[in-house]
Amino acid sequence: MSRKKDKLARPPGRGSVSRRDFLRGAGVAVSGGLIAGETTKARAAAGATTPILGPGKVPITLRINGKPQTLELEPRVTLLDALRNHLDLTGAKNVCDRGTCGACTVILDGDPVYACNVLAIEAQGRNIQTIESLTVGGKLHPVSAAFVEHDAQQCGFCTPGFVMAVKAFLDHHPNPTMESVEKGLGGNLCRCGTYVGIRKAALQAAKSVKGGLHNA
Amino acid sequence: MPSCKYDWPAAGQRKHIGKRISRIDGPDKSSGRAKYTYDVNRPGILFAKVVGSPYAHAKVTSIDTSEAEKLPGVKVHIVQGVGTEIHWAGSEILLVAAPAEEVARDAAQRVKIDFEVLPHLVHEEDLSKVGDRGKPTAEQKTGDAAAAFSDPDAVIHEGYYGSAIIAHCCMEPHGQVVEWTPDGNLRAWESTQNVSGMPKEYADALGIPVTNVRVMTPHMGGGFGSKFGADRWGSECAKFSKAVGKPIKMMLERDLELVMAGARPPHYAKVKVAAKKDGTVTAWESDSWSTGGPTGGGIPPLPYALNDIPNVTKRHTAVATNIGPIRAWRAPNHPQAAVLTLCALDDLAAKLNMDPMDFFQKNAGLGGERADMYRQELTKAAELSDWKKLWHPRGTKIAGNVERGLGLSLHTWGGRGHNSRGTVTINPDGSVEVAAGSQDLGTGTRTVIALTAAETLGLEIKDIKVSIGDSALLPSGASGGSTTVGGVSSMTRRGAIDAREQLFAAVAPSLGVPPDQLEAVDGKIQVKGSAAKSVSWKQACAKLGMNSIKAEGKNPGPCELISSGVGGVQVADVSVDIETGLVKINKMVAVQDCGLVLDLKTAESQCYGALIMGISYALHEEKIMDNATGRMLNPNMEFYKLAGIGDIGELVVHMMTGPGYDERGVIGLGEPPVISPGAAISNAVANAIGVRIPTIPITPAKVLAALEKGGVA
Structure with missing residues (x-):
C-alpha cells in the first residue's frame, strides 16, 4: 500500500488525531495565551473539531506487519512501549530512553523512525513494520543475512535497530556508497564496535536486494 | 602421534579451527528473535523503577510515598531507609512498581525524599583539592632512578598525563526479571x-x-566488566517480588545506568623518564593518583608493558570519592596505564629526535618475555600503516589547516581460562549437544564451543547444539579477564574427545578394528586413513542403542590446551583541524596475537570492536563529574558520546597466526586490543600538531587550548 493511499485510509473519529490537527490546536492555544478571552475562544473552537483523548486508556488500533492489533493504552504510551510491553514484539530495543541511539528503529510508512519518539496513538492508520516481519518462512532477509555474513553484530542489542535502519536506508538509496552508508546510518549507535561489519553488510545487502533477493 | 590425549589438531588437519566462521547465534540476533533479559515478559509482571539519591553524599531524613501509592497498582519497596548515609548519586533509596511502565515512572516522580546533604568529592584530577581523602601508598623502588636521572648524559622528559573517568554504557542496561515459584x-x-x-x-x-x-x-x-554481581537492585527486586507476589522487571533507565552502573576509574600521573642519547630508556619516576569510588581503588600497572626499565621509583595516591563504585572495565587499569606510559615515552622519543617506531623497536627488550612478539608486531604495524612514508617529525607544518600525524602504542594481557565444566552429549539419533553454565557476551562463546565440538567429532558446526546461559547447567566461570574462550574451548575439547572415545568403543566391533584405530572425519567414523572402511555418523550413533553418551569436559584439566600472555601493537593515523580542534581518524592498524585462533572472523571482530571502543574513549567519552553539585552532568547518550559509524575511519586488523603462535594454545582476546587506542591516538595527535594533549578524551576544546600554548598553530 502506498503512503498516500494509506493516509487517506485513516479512519475518521476517535483515534484519528493527526499530527497536523494536534499542532494546529496547540499553536492556537499557545499564541492566544497572551489574551485570555482569545484563548478561551480558541480552545472552544479547537475543542469543537479536535477530539480530546485520555488521560485514561483509549482503544488504539495499530497495523503492525500488515496485521491490525487493537490495544487499550493511555494516549501517552510510546510505540516502543506498545510493541514491547503490550504485544511482546521485543525486537526493537529500549537503550537510550530518548531518541538518540536508534536501537528502537522501526519502519513507519516506509521511513525509519525511533519508536521511542512516536506515540502509539500517532501511529494509527500507518504501516508499522518491525524486525519481526523481516524473516519470512524461516528465511533471513538479505539485510539480516549480510549482518551474519559480515559479523556486523556482537552482543546484538543494537542489531535489530541497525538492521531496520539499513533496510529503510537501502529502500531509499539502492546504490549506496561507503560515504552515504556512514551518513545514512549516523542515527544508530553500537557499543561493541560493529561498524566495520555494518558498513560491509549494508553495501553487500544493496547488491543482494538488487539481485532480486527480497523478503519484505 | 599426539603427545597427550587432549590436544589441538595439527595445522593441516583443522576443518573449522582458524577459519572464518559466522557466529552461530547471528541469525537470532539479526532477525530480532534473540531474547534478552530486557525482553522477558511474564504474566502479571510489574515494572519497577529505582528512585535514587540526587546527592553524592547525604543522609536520608524522610521518605513520603503516599502520593505515589495513590496511583493504580503502585507498590513501594524501601531499599535504604531514613537515617541511611548515601555515598553516591543514584544510590537506590527505594523501588516503585506498577503493572504499567508509564505508571511506574509517574510513581517514581511522586515520591518525596528529604536529605541532609553532606560534603562530597566527585572530581579528583586536581590532587591539591582532595584534602584528606587522598591516601598515599608506599613508595615502590627498583634500581636507582635518582642516580639514573642525574647522569649528565641522560636525556630527560617530564610530563603530566591522564585518562578521564568513563562509563561502560552497555546497550542493554543492568537489570533483571525476578519471579518466585509457588514452592x-x-x-x-x-x-x-x-x-x-x-x-x-x-x-x-x-x-x-x-x-x-x-x-x-x-x-x-x-557487559565489558560491569556485570559480575547481582547488585543491590537485583536482590532488593527479589525481596520486593516476594512481598508483592508478582514477577518484577527492573532495568535501569539510561540516566541511572550512566550515573551509577558503570565507571572506569580515572588515572592521572606526573611522569619523569630518562634515556641514553641512543634512545635506550634507563629510568622512570611517577606520582600517580586515581579513585575507585568510596574505597580509593587500584594502582595502575606502571611503567606499563615495557616494565623492565632498570631504575623505577613510583608513588601512588588513592583518592576516596563519591562517584559510586568503579567497575572492571575491559582490561582493568591497562588502557589508562598505557596512556601514562606510552605517551610519556613517545614524548621522550620526540625529545631525542627519534622516530617512535625505531625508539620502541630499540626498547622492545624492556617488554621481557614479550620482547620478540613486540618486535615482530611493530614491524608488521609499520608495514600496514605505511609508517615509513607517512611519519614525519613531530609538528611538521603542512600547508592548510589540517595537520596529519601518526602514533603508536603497544600492550599486553594475560588470558588463560576460567574454571569451566560442561557436558558433551551424543544421542543415538546422532544429535549432539554441548551444555555449560557460561554466557555469551557477544564475544562468540557459543560459536567457539560449537566449532570445537564439530572439529573434534568430525561434524559440521550446524550439527552441534549449544546450550549456555543457565545456572542449572554445570558451572562455567564468569566472563572476565579474557578467560572465557580458553575455559570453554578446552572444556569442550576434553569433553568431546572423551565422548568420541566412547563412541569409537561402541562402533569398533562392527569395523573390526580396535577403537584407537578409528577417527571421526567428514560426518563419518572410519578406520584411520581409510574412508572406505567407515560408517556414517548416524549409523555409528545408532549403535548406542538406548543410551546417550554424556561426557563431562573440564578446565583446568590434563594436557594444557591454553596459555596466557599476548602482545599487540597499534598505530593511529589522524588528521587534526587546527582551527576547530577536531580530530579525525584516518586509519587505525591493530596487530594482535592470541595464540591459536579458533574463529578468525569473530577474533577480528573483537579487534575491530576494541579499536572502535578505543576511538570512542580516546576522543569522545567522559563522565563529566561536577564538584559543585556532586552530579554527573551528562547522564544521557546525547552528551555521553559514543563514536558513531562515521567516526572510525579505515580499520585494519592483522592477527599473528601460524608457527610460533598456534602451538601456544588458545588465549583470550577480549581485553588486549582495547588497551592501546588511547595512547596511540594521543601520540598521533601530538605528532600532528607538535604539542601534547595531556589527558584523554582529546576534545576540540583541549586541542585548541593546547595550540594556544604551542605546536604548529
Whole structure:
C-alpha cells in the first residue's frame, strides 16, 4: 500500500488525531495565551473539531506487519512501549530512553523512525513494520543475512535497530556508497564496535536486494 | 602421534579451527528473535523503577510515598531507609512498581525524599583539592632512578598525563526479571557476565539455599566488566517480588545506568623518564593518583608493558570519592596505564629526535618475555600503516589547516581460562549437544564451543547444539579477564574427545578394528586413513542403542590446551583541524596475537570492536563529574558520546597466526586490543600538531587550548 493511499485510509473519529490537527490546536492555544478571552475562544473552537483523548486508556488500533492489533493504552504510551510491553514484539530495543541511539528503529510508512519518539496513538492508520516481519518462512532477509555474513553484530542489542535502519536506508538509496552508508546510518549507535561489519553488510545487502533477493 | 590425549589438531588437519566462521547465534540476533533479559515478559509482571539519591553524599531524613501509592497498582519497596548515609548519586533509596511502565515512572516522580546533604568529592584530577581523602601508598623502588636521572648524559622528559573517568554504557542496561515459584524458588533472568556464580549472590542476600535459585541469561547486551554481581537492585527486586507476589522487571533507565552502573576509574600521573642519547630508556619516576569510588581503588600497572626499565621509583595516591563504585572495565587499569606510559615515552622519543617506531623497536627488550612478539608486531604495524612514508617529525607544518600525524602504542594481557565444566552429549539419533553454565557476551562463546565440538567429532558446526546461559547447567566461570574462550574451548575439547572415545568403543566391533584405530572425519567414523572402511555418523550413533553418551569436559584439566600472555601493537593515523580542534581518524592498524585462533572472523571482530571502543574513549567519552553539585552532568547518550559509524575511519586488523603462535594454545582476546587506542591516538595527535594533549578524551576544546600554548598553530 502506498503512503498516500494509506493516509487517506485513516479512519475518521476517535483515534484519528493527526499530527497536523494536534499542532494546529496547540499553536492556537499557545499564541492566544497572551489574551485570555482569545484563548478561551480558541480552545472552544479547537475543542469543537479536535477530539480530546485520555488521560485514561483509549482503544488504539495499530497495523503492525500488515496485521491490525487493537490495544487499550493511555494516549501517552510510546510505540516502543506498545510493541514491547503490550504485544511482546521485543525486537526493537529500549537503550537510550530518548531518541538518540536508534536501537528502537522501526519502519513507519516506509521511513525509519525511533519508536521511542512516536506515540502509539500517532501511529494509527500507518504501516508499522518491525524486525519481526523481516524473516519470512524461516528465511533471513538479505539485510539480516549480510549482518551474519559480515559479523556486523556482537552482543546484538543494537542489531535489530541497525538492521531496520539499513533496510529503510537501502529502500531509499539502492546504490549506496561507503560515504552515504556512514551518513545514512549516523542515527544508530553500537557499543561493541560493529561498524566495520555494518558498513560491509549494508553495501553487500544493496547488491543482494538488487539481485532480486527480497523478503519484505 | 599426539603427545597427550587432549590436544589441538595439527595445522593441516583443522576443518573449522582458524577459519572464518559466522557466529552461530547471528541469525537470532539479526532477525530480532534473540531474547534478552530486557525482553522477558511474564504474566502479571510489574515494572519497577529505582528512585535514587540526587546527592553524592547525604543522609536520608524522610521518605513520603503516599502520593505515589495513590496511583493504580503502585507498590513501594524501601531499599535504604531514613537515617541511611548515601555515598553516591543514584544510590537506590527505594523501588516503585506498577503493572504499567508509564505508571511506574509517574510513581517514581511522586515520591518525596528529604536529605541532609553532606560534603562530597566527585572530581579528583586536581590532587591539591582532595584534602584528606587522598591516601598515599608506599613508595615502590627498583634500581636507582635518582642516580639514573642525574647522569649528565641522560636525556630527560617530564610530563603530566591522564585518562578521564568513563562509563561502560552497555546497550542493554543492568537489570533483571525476578519471579518466585509457588514452592519458594527464585528464577531470575539477569543481564550478567556471571551466570553460574549468580545464584549464590542471590541466596546469600535472601537467606535461602543456593539450590532454590536459578539464573538465566540466554543473550546479554554487553557487559565489558560491569556485570559480575547481582547488585543491590537485583536482590532488593527479589525481596520486593516476594512481598508483592508478582514477577518484577527492573532495568535501569539510561540516566541511572550512566550515573551509577558503570565507571572506569580515572588515572592521572606526573611522569619523569630518562634515556641514553641512543634512545635506550634507563629510568622512570611517577606520582600517580586515581579513585575507585568510596574505597580509593587500584594502582595502575606502571611503567606499563615495557616494565623492565632498570631504575623505577613510583608513588601512588588513592583518592576516596563519591562517584559510586568503579567497575572492571575491559582490561582493568591497562588502557589508562598505557596512556601514562606510552605517551610519556613517545614524548621522550620526540625529545631525542627519534622516530617512535625505531625508539620502541630499540626498547622492545624492556617488554621481557614479550620482547620478540613486540618486535615482530611493530614491524608488521609499520608495514600496514605505511609508517615509513607517512611519519614525519613531530609538528611538521603542512600547508592548510589540517595537520596529519601518526602514533603508536603497544600492550599486553594475560588470558588463560576460567574454571569451566560442561557436558558433551551424543544421542543415538546422532544429535549432539554441548551444555555449560557460561554466557555469551557477544564475544562468540557459543560459536567457539560449537566449532570445537564439530572439529573434534568430525561434524559440521550446524550439527552441534549449544546450550549456555543457565545456572542449572554445570558451572562455567564468569566472563572476565579474557578467560572465557580458553575455559570453554578446552572444556569442550576434553569433553568431546572423551565422548568420541566412547563412541569409537561402541562402533569398533562392527569395523573390526580396535577403537584407537578409528577417527571421526567428514560426518563419518572410519578406520584411520581409510574412508572406505567407515560408517556414517548416524549409523555409528545408532549403535548406542538406548543410551546417550554424556561426557563431562573440564578446565583446568590434563594436557594444557591454553596459555596466557599476548602482545599487540597499534598505530593511529589522524588528521587534526587546527582551527576547530577536531580530530579525525584516518586509519587505525591493530596487530594482535592470541595464540591459536579458533574463529578468525569473530577474533577480528573483537579487534575491530576494541579499536572502535578505543576511538570512542580516546576522543569522545567522559563522565563529566561536577564538584559543585556532586552530579554527573551528562547522564544521557546525547552528551555521553559514543563514536558513531562515521567516526572510525579505515580499520585494519592483522592477527599473528601460524608457527610460533598456534602451538601456544588458545588465549583470550577480549581485553588486549582495547588497551592501546588511547595512547596511540594521543601520540598521533601530538605528532600532528607538535604539542601534547595531556589527558584523554582529546576534545576540540583541549586541542585548541593546547595550540594556544604551542605546536604548529
